[in-house]
Amino acid sequence: xxxxxxxxIDEQEYIQGELNSTIKHExxxxxxxxxxxxxxxxxxxxxxxxxxxxxxxxxKPCRPYMNDMKVRIAENxxxxxxxxxxxxxxxxxxxxxxxxxxxxxLSASTKSYDKTFKLQQYQLIPTLQEYLMVxxxxxxxxxxxxxxxxxPQYYEMGDELIVQSVGLKLSVAxxxxxxxx
Numbered sequence: 096x097x098x099x100x101x102x103x104i105d106e107q108e109y110i111q112g113e114l115n116s117t118i119k120h121e122x123x124x125x126x127x128x129x130x131x132x133x134x135x136x137x138x139x140x141x142x143x144x145x146x147x148x149x150x151x152x153x154x155k156p157c158r159p160y161m162n163d164m165k166v167r168i169a170e171n172x173x174x175x176x177x178x179x180x181x182x183x184x185x186x187x188x189x190x191x192x193x194x195x196x197x198x199x200x201l202s203a204s205t206k207s208y209d210k211t212f213k214l215q216q217y218q219l220i221p222t223l224q225e226y227l228m229v230x231x232x233x234x235x236x237x238x239x240x241x242x243x244x245x246x247p248q249y250y251e252m253g254d255e256l257i258v259q260s261v262g263l264k265l266s267v268a269x270x271x272x273x274x275x276x
Contacts, residue, residue, distance in 0.1 A: 122172040136231045141176045157181040165190035176200045193222040195260045224260035
């Protein structure tokens with residue numbers, strides 16, 4: 096992520112800018128940060144998780160969103176790779192404020208940021224129940240849950256995890272389907 100704007104902007108300027116931009120940006124404390132493109136592995140992993148959630152949640156009030164839906168936390172905006180939101184009433188056309196599940200696919204350049212700063216920011220969301228971090232360079236999944244006081248649980252190939260926020264049993268093999276290590 097790189098800074099593209101040294102002066103601070105407000106929420107309306109940011110949203111208008113995103114509507115006219117060919118690249119995505121996050122807004123953090125009034126500063127705009129450009130998002131870098133994702134790898135093939137990143138896209139496959141995100142797609143696998145989204146597809147599993149979409150099928151699992153069909154006919155239910157919760158909806159999964161993939162990488163183009165922003166999450167608003169106070170006056171900041173982030174682009175998680177996948178999220179699930181169940182509250183239709185609090186949604187705007189461009190962002191959600193009440194996700195119950197957020198998924199980030201980790202890369203070498205974002206891993207530290209996603210596991211520290213974003214974790215702290217996401218924990219501020221009162222509705223968030225779980226944060227799933229998926230490594231794209233090895234078969235390794237970290238799940239943090241509000242029910243477990245955000246303590247990490249780790250899963251690797253051969254394991255299954257329960258995503259309690261949506262009542263889904265997810266195998267690590269399904270997360271990495273189509274990826275050769």
